[in-house]
Amino acid sequence: MDPLALDVAHLLAGGLVLVSFMLLYQDRMTGLVNNFALHALVVSLSVAWQAHIQHAPHLYITAAIALIVKAIVIPLALHRIILQLGIHRTIETVVGIGQTMLAGIGLVALSIMVMLPITARAGTLTQQDLAFALSVLLLGLLMMISRRNAVSQVIGFMSIENGLILAATGAKGMPLVVEISVAFSILIALIVIGVFLFRIRERFDTVDIHALHEYRGEQP
C-alpha cells in the first residue's frame, strides 16, 4: 500500500481525535452542534477513504449513512430541539474546560499506550485506526460525564459511535459493518427522539435527591 494512502488515512483519523478535542473545548451549544457535524464529516471521509484503499465498496454505504444521518440530519434536528425547547446556549460543565482537556490528553496517551503494543502484529493502518478510535471513544465518554447538558451528552455518545465506526472500518474486511452502523443509527435516532419526546430540557440526570426518592418508591 503506498505511503500516501497511509498518510491520508492517518491524517483523517488524527483529525477525528482533534475534532473530539474541539468538542471538549466547546462551551456554546450551537458551536458544539456544528462541531459535531464536522466530526461526522471527518468520519465519513475517513470511512470513504478506507473503502477506497481497502477496495471495499460496501463501506461507502457506511460513509454515506454517516454523512447523511450524522453530519446533516441530526445536527439540524438538534438545532431545532435547541430552539423549540429553549435550551440554554451555554453548556454547564462539571469541571473546568482546562481540566477536561488535560484529562483528555491523558486518555489519548493511555489509549496509545494500550493499543500500540497490542496491535503490533495487525498492520500499521489498523494500528493507527484502533489507537485513534479508542481515544475518540474515551474522549466521548469523558464528554458525557463532564457535561451536565442533555444535548451535549447525546453528542458525546454520538462521537463515541463515530469512533467505533472508525475502528470497524479499520478492521480490515470485517463483515456486517454496514448492518452495525445501521443499528447504531437507529439507536442514536431513538436517543434524539427521546430527548425531544420527553422534553428533557437541561439535564436527564436529576440532581434533586428528593425527586429521586419520590421517583423510586423508596420513601420508608
Add this chain to the structure above:
Amino acid sequence: MTEAGSFFVDAVLVIPALSAALLAVLPDDRLTARLNVLAALLTFLAATVLFFERPAPGHYLIVDDLNVVFIVLSTFVGFTTSVFSGSYIAHELETGRLTPVYLRFYHAMYQTLMFGMNLALLSNNVGLMWVAIELATLTTVLMVGIYRTPAALEAAWKYFLLGSVGIALALFGTILVYLAAHSVVGEGLDAMAWNVLVRRAPEFDPALLNLAFLFLLLGYGTKVGLVPLHAWLPDAHAEGPTPISAVLSGLLLNVALFAVLRFKSVMAANPGAFAPGPLMVSLGLLSVVFASFMLYRRHDIKRMFGYSSIEHMGIVTFAFGMGGPLANFAGLLHMTLHSLTKSAIFYCVGHIAQVKGTQHMPDIRGLTVSHPALGWGLVFGVAAIAGLPPMGLFMTEFLIVTTTFARHPLLAIVLGLALLVAFGALLLRLNGLAFGDPRGGRAPARASFVPVVAHFALVLVAGIWLPPALTAWFQHVAGLLR
C-alpha cells in the same frame, strides 16, 4: 436429521418475528393476548425439538451444548411469562394503566424481544449476536418506559444510556476479537463464527484477546448488571410492567452473561491470554457483597428482587471466575435455576402488587392469611432464591462455596457471609410480607398460577434429581470453560 433441525431453528426465530409484525397491526386486545401466548408456545415447542435434532452449525446460526439448554429455557420462560402477562395485562387494562394502543405496542415489543434473545442465543456470529442483544435492549427500554410515569421515564432513560454505552464498549471488543481472528482465520464471516473462533483460538494474538475481553466484560457486564455497572437494573425492574421485570431478570441478564461465557470459552482456549478468572471473581464478589447490603434499605418489592438478581448474577460470575469443572457446572446450573425461580417470584410479586394496589412493602402484610396461594408462593420463592433445600439453588451454592473454600478460603468466607447477609434481608422482608396480621387489599387474586407452579415444580425437581442429559451437556461446557 440436520435439515429438520435447521428448520426448527428457523422456526424459533421466524415465529416471534412474524407474530411481532402481526401483533403490531391487530386491534383487539383479548385476541392479541391469546395470540401472544400461542406464538410463545409454538416457539417453545419448536425449541424443545432442538434437544433431539441439532443442525450443523451455519455461518449465522448454531446449536451446541452451551446454548441448547438456554434457548429452550428462554423460550419456556417466554411462554410462561406470556401466560402470566395475559392475566396481568387484563388487570392493567381494567385499572386503565394501559390503553389498548399501548397494549398492541406491548405485545409487538414482547415478541420482538423474544426474537432478539433467541437470535442472540442461536447466533454463530459475534457481530450478529451484538446486533441481537442491542435489539433486545432497545425493546426492553421501550417497555420499561411504557407506563410513562416520571419514575418509569427516568428508569427507561437510565437504562437506555447506560445500556447504550455498554453496547458501544461491547462493539469495540467485538471488533478487537475480529482483528485477533482475521489474521489467523482470514477475512470474512469465518473470523466471527463461534465454532471457528473456539477451534482456532490457540493461535490468536493473546494481547488482542485480553483487551477485547476487557471491553466485552465491561460492555456485556453492563447488561448483566455487575457492580459498578448495575445502576440501571433495579429501577428498570421496579418501574416497568412486571412481565418485563420477569423477562429481564429471567432471560436478558442470562443472555448477556451467555455472551460473556462465549468469549470466556475463547479466552480459555488460548494459552497465552490472561486468565479472566480474577477479573470475574472480583466483579462477581463485589456485586454479591454490594447487592446483599443494598437489600436492607429497600421498600419497593420489585426493586428489592432486582437487587437480588444482581446478587445472583454476581454469584454466577464468581463461579465462572473460579473455574474448574465443579464451579463452572454450578454456575451454569445456577443461571438456569435462577431464571426459573426469579421469574416465578416476579409472577407472584406482580399479582401481589395488583391485589394490594402497591409495591411499597411496609403496606403489605400477612399475605399467607389474606392470599394463601400468593403468600406461600412468595415464601417458597424466597426460600428457593436463598438457596434452601429442597430447592435446586442449594446444590449450586453448595458446590460453589465448598469448592471455593478448598482453594481460596478467604473468598469463600466472604461469599458465604455475603449470602448470609442477603438472606437476612430477604427473610426480614418476607416476615413482614407473608406473616402477621393482614394489611392492604383483600380482593381475591384473579391469576393463573400455572406458570408459578410449573417453575417451582421444575426448581424443586432440579434440587432433587437432575436429568443425565442436562448434566452431560453442562459438564461438557464446564470442561470447555476451564
Add this chain to the structure above:
Amino acid sequence: MALQGLLWCVGALLAISVAAIPVARRRWASPAVYGAALCSSIVGLGLALAALLGGGALLGALTLPVGLPWLGAHFRLDALAAFFLVVVNLGAAGASLYGLGYGTHEEAPGRVLPFFAAFLAGMNLVVLADDAFTFLFTWEFMSLTSWALVMAHHRRAGNAAAGYLYLIMASFGTLALLLVFGLLAGPAGGYAFEAIRAAPPAPGVAAAVLVLALIGAGSKAGLVPLHVWLPLAHPAAPSHVSALMSGVMTKVAVYGAVRIVFDLLGVPTWWAGALVALLGGVTAVMGVLHALMEHDLKRLLAYHTVENIGIIFIGLGLALAFGANGMRAAAALALTAALFHVFNHSVFKSLLFFGSGAVLTATGERDMERLGGLIHRMPLTAFTFLIGSAAISALPPFNGFVSEWLTFQAILVSPALPQWLLKFLVPAIGALLALSAALAAACFVKAFGVTFLGRPRSDAARDARETDRWSLATMFALAALCLVAGILPGYFIDALAPVAQALSGAHLPRQGELDWLTIVPVAQSRSSYNGLLLFLIIALAAGLGAEVIHRWASGALRRSAPWDCGFPDPSPATQYTAGSFSQPIRRVFGSVVFRAREEVSMPPPGDPRPAQMRVRMRDLLWDAFYAPVESLVAYVADRLNKVQFLSIRVYLSLVFGALVALLTVLAVWQ
C-alpha cells in the same frame, strides 16, 4: 435390610406431609396425620432398635440416584446412626401420640400438619445421610421445616422475630458446615463420607474443621454463645413441636458433631477435648442460670435444653481427651455417658414439654407467675411432671442421675491424663457440672413448685381441667421410661456398647450379667451403682415406716387453715413467686453473670402508691457478640444505600472509571 425400611418410613412421612396440604382444614386431618406419623415412627423405632441390638446383622449402606448427579445420595446405617434413629423415632412417636390429643386444640392446622411430618422425615434423613451433600441438604431441610413450624403461630407477638433469628442462626451454622465439608472434601469434591474417611485431613486442617464443626453443630444444638435463638424459637412452636425441637433436633445436632469429629476427622488432639469440655461446662452453667431467671415455663425448659447440651458436650470433650491419649476404656466411658445422656434428655425433656403443653391448653398461660395449685386440678399431669423434674434434676433413682453419674466417673479418671492442663481443667469442669446439677434441682423445685403447688394465682389456673387421654398416655409412658432407664441402666449401657466400640475402639464391660444388675463402669472396687436396689430399699423403707406408724402410732388427720407462723394471709399473692424464689440465686450469681440490678421504689409514708421493685438484667453475650453485628450491618447498609440515589451522570462516570482503571492495569501489566 433395615435401611430400606427406614427410607420407606421417610418416604411415607414425606407423602403424608404432601397429602396433608390440601386436607389440612378438615376435622379428621389432624388425627389422620398424627396417627400415620405415629405408625411410621413406631416402625422406624422398631427397625432402628433391631439394627442397634442386632449386632451388625442389619447394618448396611445404599445409594439412591438423586442429589448430586455424579455422586448420588449415599445412605448408611451404622451403630451410631441406629442409636440416634432410636432417639429420633422415639421422640417422634411420643410427639405424634401426644399430637393426637393436643392437635385438636390447634387453631391453624394448615400451618402445622404438613411441616410436622416433613420435619420428622428431615431428622431421620440427616442421621442416615452418608455424603456431605445429602447431609447438608437434609440438615437445612430440617431447619426449614422446623422454621415453618415456629412460624405456625406467626400472629402471636415475638414469634416472627424468633423465627427470623432462628433461621438466620441455622443458616449460619449450615454455612460453617459447608466450609467444614469444603475442607474435608477438597477442591476435587470427594463428598462421599468413605472418601473423606479414606483421606483424613492434615493436623492444621483438622483443627480448622473441628472449630467450624463446633460452630456449625453448636449453633443448632445451642452451645453457648450460639444459643440465643433457642429459648426464643423452641417455645414459639406448638408444644409437641417444642418437645421435638428441644428433645430431638438438638440431638441430631449432637449427632452431626459426633459424626464429624469422631468419625470423619480421624484421631483427635487433646486440646480439642479440652476446648469441647470447657465449652460444655460453660454452656451447662449458663443455661441453667438463664433458666433460673426465667418465669415463662416453656422458655425455662428451653434454657434447660441448653444446660443438658452442655452436659453432653462435657462427655464428648472428655471422650476426645481420653481418645487423644489412647485411653480407650476411659474414652468409651465418657462417650457412653454422653450418648446415654442424649437418650435420657430426649425422654424427659419431651415429657416436660408435653406437661407444659398440657398446662398451656388447660390455662392458656405460660407465665408461671399466673399459675399455681394445678396439682389439685390436674393431678396426673402434675405427677408425670414431677417425675420429669426429678429426672432432669439428676436425682436417683431416675435416668438423669445415671448418665450424670457416669460423666462424673469419667471425670474421676482424668488424673491419669498426661497433660497438666487437662489434669487441672477437668476437675474444674466437674465442679461446673456439679453446680449445674444442683442449680437444675433448684430450678425445677421452682418450676414444679410454683406451677403445680401452692395456691392458684389466676382464675385461669383455678379453673384448669385435666388434659386429654392421649396426652396423658404419652406422658405416663415417658415417665415410666425415665424410671426404667434409671433402675435398669445396665441394659441401656450394653445397647450403647457397639456405638462406643465403633467410635472409641473400646466399650464398657458388659453390665447385663452382673449380679443384682449393678453397673460397674470401671471396676467393682472403684465405683458401682445399683438403681434397682436403691429403689427397692427406699420403697421398702418408706412402706415399712408408713405401715409401722399407721399401725402403732396415730393415723388421724385434721384439715385446717395453714398456720404460717400465726399470721396467714388468704390472698394467693402472699405466697412465694418464681421471682422471689430465685432471688437469692439471682443475688449470688446473677449480679455477676447478668449484671442484675434491683431498683426498689418505696413511696413515703401516707402515699397510697404501691411500692415497686424492678429487676434489670442484661444478656452480656448478646451485647458482646450479636449487637455489634447488628449495628455493623445497619451501618454498612445505610452507607451503601446512598448509591441508590446518584445521578445518571455519576453512574456513567462509574462505568468510565472502571474502564479507565482496567485499561491502566492492562497497560501496566503488559
Add this chain to the structure above:
Amino acid sequence: MAIALQLLVQIGQMALVLALAPLFAGYVRKVKAHLLRRQGPPLAQPYRELLRLLRKDVVLADSASWVFRVAPYLIFAATWVAVSLVPTFAAGLIFSYAADVIAIVALLGSARFMLALAGLDVGTSFGGIGSSREMLIASLAEPAMLMLVFTLSLLAGSTQLSSIAASMQASDVGLKFSIALALLGLIMVALAENARIPVDNPATHLELTMVHEAMILEYSGRHLALIEAAAFLKLLLYVSVIACVFFPWGIALSGQGPAAYFAGIGVYVLKLAAGGFVLAVFETAIAKMRVFRVPDFLGAALMLGFLATLLLFVTMAG
C-alpha cells in the same frame, strides 16, 4: 446362707443408726448446754419428742396436696437408706456396693428436693423462704462436695466409701496435707448440709433467719416426727462419713468375724462421742452468719477442695 447372714448384718446396721441418731442429737444438745453452764435436757429427750409427735394427730393445711403428705416418708426413707450405705462399724456390707459416695450425696439431694417442694406446697411465704434458701445452700455445697470426693478418689482410687475406708486403713496412704484440707472442707460442707451454725440455727424460730425450720413450719404430728428423724439421721450420716474416711481405725473389714463387728460398734460409738463433742464446741464458739455470707463460706470449702486436689497432684508427682 451367707447372703442371709450379710443381710442380717446390714439390717442390724440400719437399726443401729436409726437407734443412735436421736441419741447423738440429744448428746450434742447436752454438751452445748453444759458448755453454756446450763443443765440441758436429758439425753433421751429426742426420743420423747419423736414419740410425742408420733402420737399426735396431723393438722394438715387446706391447700396441701398429696406431695405434702408423701414427702415425709420419702425423705425419711431416702435418708435412712443413705446412712445404711455408709460404713459405720463395718465396711463392705452387702448394700454398700449399691451406691458410691456420689450416689449417697444424690440420695440426700432427692430428700432435699422433696422437702423443698413440701415447703412450697401449702403456699405460704415462710415455706418459700425456706425452700429457696435451702436450694441456694445446696447448690453451693454440692460442687464443694464433689471436689472433696475428687480428692478422696485421687487418694484411694475409688469413690466407694468401703474401699476408701479400707485403703485409708492401709498405712501406705500416709499423712498428707491434702487430707487435712479435705477434712476441713468436708466439715464445712457437713455444717451447711445439716443446717448447723454458722449456716443455720437448728434451735431458732426467728422467721427471717431460719432455713430448714421454715420449710417444715406447716408440718405436725407423725409427718414432723419423720422429718425430724430424717434430720437426725442426716447429721449422723455426715459424722459417720467423716469418721470412716479420716479416722477409719477399728472399722471391721469384710471377711472378719462377729468379734470384729462388736469391736467396731464400740469404736464407732466412741468416734461419735468425740465428733459430737467437737461439733458442740464449734457451734458454741462461733455465731451464725447472714444468709448471703453463706456463699463465701461454701466457696471457701470449694477452694479447699481444689487446693487439696492440686497439692495432691504435686505430692503424687514428687
